[in-house]
Amino acid sequence: MVTINSSIVIISLPAIFRGLHLNPLEPGNVGYLLWLLMGFLLVSAVFVVTFGRLGDMYGRVKIYNLGFIVFAISSVATALDPLDVGAGAMWLILWRVLQGIGGAMLFANSTAILADAFPATQRGMALGINQVSAIAGSFLGLVIGGLLSEWHWRAVFWVSVPFGVLGAVWSWKSLQELGERRPGKLDIPGNLTFAVGLSAVLAAITYGIQPYGGHTMGWLNPWVLLGLIGGTVLLGAFCIIETRVADPMFDMSLFRIRAFSAGNFAGLLASIARGGMQFMLIIWLQGIWLPLHGYDFESTPLWAGIYLLPLTVGFLAAGPISGALSDRYGARWFAGGGMLLVAATFVGLLLIPTDFHYWMFALLILLNGVGSGLFSAPNTSSIMNSVPARQRGTASGMRGTFFNSGTSLSIGLFFSLMIVGLANALPRALTDGLTAQHVPHATAEQIGNLPPVGSLFAAFLGYNPIESLLGPSGALGTIPKANADTLTGKTFFPHLISEPFHHGLIVVFTAAALMSVIAAIASMLQGKKYVHDDSVDAAVAAEIVEESVVR
Structure with a gap:
C-alpha cells in the first residue's frame, strides 16, 4: 500500500x-x-x-x-x-x-x-x-x-x-510482539541533523532541475547550493554524532x-x-x-x-x-x-x-x-x-x-x-519544426530557447504544449489552418521531441x-x-x- x-x-x-x-x-x-x-x-x-x-x-x-x-x-x-x-x-x-x-x-x-x-x-x-x-x-x-x-x-x-x-x-x-524490546532514549541530536540534512539535500536536488537566471537548470541557484552544501555538512555531523551518543x-x-x-x-x-x-x-x-x-x-x-x-x-x-x-x-x-x-x-x-x-x-x-x-x-x-x-x-x-x-x-x-x-538537441529541433509549419522565425526561435524542463514535464504528463506555447504570441491565428491543426494534433510534438x-x-x-x-x-x-x-x-x-x- x-x-x-x-x-x-x-x-x-x-x-x-x-x-x-x-x-x-x-x-x-x-x-x-x-x-x-x-x-x-x-x-x-x-x-x-x-x-x-x-x-x-x-x-x-x-x-x-x-x-x-x-x-x-x-x-x-x-x-x-x-x-x-x-x-x-x-x-x-x-x-x-x-x-x-x-x-x-x-x-x-x-x-x-x-x-x-x-x-x-x-x-x-x-x-x-x-x-x-x-x-x-x-x-x-x-x-x-x-x-x-x-x-x-x-x-x-x-x-x-x-x-x-x-x-x-x-x-x-x-500480530504479536515477538522481538526483544531495547529500552533507551531517542537520539534527538541525531534525528534533527539527519532529518534537516537529508531534507535539505533532497529538496536542493529537486529544485536543481528548475531553470534559474537564464540557465536551463538551477544548480547555480544560491538556495540550491546552500541546501546541497549545508545538508551535506549536517549529514557529516550526523555521522560523527552517531559514534558518540549512547543510543544512536x-x-x-x-x-x-x-x-x-x-x-x-x-x-x-x-x-x-x-x-x-x-x-x-x-x-x-x-x-x-x-x-x-x-x-x-x-x-x-x-x-x-x-x-x-x-x-x-x-x-x-x-x-x-x-x-x-x-x-x-x-x-x-x-x-x-x-x-x-x-x-x-x-x-x-x-x-x-x-x-x-x-x-x-x-x-x-x-x-x-x-x-x-x-x-x-x-x-x-x-x-x-x-x-x-x-x-x-x-x-x-x-x-x-x-x-x-x-x-x-x-x-x-x-x-x-x-x-x-x-539541452543539446531540443532548441534546434523546436525552432526548425515550428518554422517548417510557417510559425514566424522570431517566435519559433524564442520558443526553441525556452528551458527544456517545460517540454520534459509536458511529455511526462502526456500533454501537448504547443498550443500553450504559441497562444500568448497569437501565432496560431496567423498561420494556415492546416498548419495550426498539425501543430496542435497528436503527432507533431511527439515527432519533434523523439x-x-x-x-x-x-x-x-x-x-x-x-x-x-x-x-x-x-x-x-x-x-x-x-x-x-x-x-x-x-x-x-x-x-x-x-x-x-x-x-
Whole structure:
C-alpha cells in the first residue's frame, strides 16, 4: 500500500492537475508537481530510521499498527480535498507528507516483524514476499493510477482508505510482539541533523532541475547550493554524532558487517536506477510512443500503465523464487546476477528506436523485472540476516532509508541527466519544426530557447504544449489552418521531441546501467551466505552478567 502510493500519483498527475484546474506548463506550478511527487518520498526517507528505532524501543507491532491509522486518516483527507488550484495542490502536498509519516511507520517495521517471526532457514522466503509486495506495489501503482484517474482523480486517493482500515484491524488482531524490546532514549541530536540534512539535500536536488537566471537548470541557484552544501555538512555531523551518543539512531557499527554495508549500497544504487527508469518509461510512453500510435493525450496514463505490465509480471515471477532459493544457496549470486541482467536491459533500451515495435520493448522490460526480482528479495534477506535480533528494527529502518532515498534521488538525478541530453538537441529541433509549419522565425526561435524542463514535464504528463506555447504570441491565428491543426494534433510534438529525447535516454540509461553493474559488484562482495548467530550474543551477555555477579 505504501509503495503503490509512491507511484500511483506519478501516472495520475494529468488527471489531478485537470481536477484542480492547474496548468502544468505554468512555471509557478512546476513546484506543485515536484512536491506532489517528492513530499511523500522525502518524508518516508527521513523518518523511516526514527520509526525503526522507536519500534526497537516500544514494540515494532505497536508502531506498525499506528502507521496504518495515520495512513488511513491522511488518505481520507487527501481524497476530500475541498480547495482548488494552488490551494488545492498545497492541501494534497501537506496531507501527503502526513501520509508519508504513516508509510514510514509501516515500512520501517514490516521487515523487522517478519525477521522476528521466521527462522533463518525461511527468512529469505518471508522477506522476499515482503520485498516483492513492496516493489511490485510501485509497478502496480502505475496501472491502478491509470485506471482510477480515468474515472475520477479523487479515486486515486480513496483507494487507500479501505486497505488502511482493514490493515489496522487485521494487524491489531493478528500480530504479536515477538522481538526483544531495547529500552533507551531517542537520539534527538541525531534525528534533527539527519532529518534537516537529508531534507535539505533532497529538496536542493529537486529544485536543481528548475531553470534559474537564464540557465536551463538551477544548480547555480544560491538556495540550491546552500541546501546541497549545508545538508551535506549536517549529514557529516550526523555521522560523527552517531559514534558518540549512547543510543544512536543509526548504529554505525553495523556497517562493519560486510553483508550489511555492501547490501545497502547495492540497494541504494538499484533503487536510484529503478526509480529513474520508471520516470523515463512513463515519459517515453505518455509523451511520445502512445500519441504516435493514435492515442489521445488524455488517455495515455491508462495505456502507459497497461503497456508497462510486463515489468510487473517479470518481477512477480522472479521475486518469491529467488527469495526462497537464497535461503538455501545464499544471496550474492542471485542479487549480483539480477543486477547484471538489469544493466543489460538498460543497454537494450538504448538500442531500440524511439518509435519501437512493442514486442521488443515488452521483452526488455519483462527481463528488467526479472532481474529486479532476482536482486530484491535476496538483497533484503542478506541485510536482515546479518544483524543481531535486537537491532532488526534499526537495521530495517536504515535499509528503508537507503531504499526511499534512492527513489527520491532518482527524480532529481535522472531529470537532470535528461535535461542535459535535451539541452543539446531540443532548441534546434523546436525552432526548425515550428518554422517548417510557417510559425514566424522570431517566435519559433524564442520558443526553441525556452528551458527544456517545460517540454520534459509536458511529455511526462502526456500533454501537448504547443498550443500553450504559441497562444500568448497569437501565432496560431496567423498561420494556415492546416498548419495550426498539425501543430496542435497528436503527432507533431511527439515527432519533434523523439530524437532529442533519445539523446537524453543515452545519457540516462548509460548512467543507470553503470549503477546496476556497480550494484552487482557490491552484491558479489557481500560474501558467502551469512546469518548472525544470536546464540553467541546471548552467551557473551550471560558471561558478562556472571562476571559482574562474581565481582
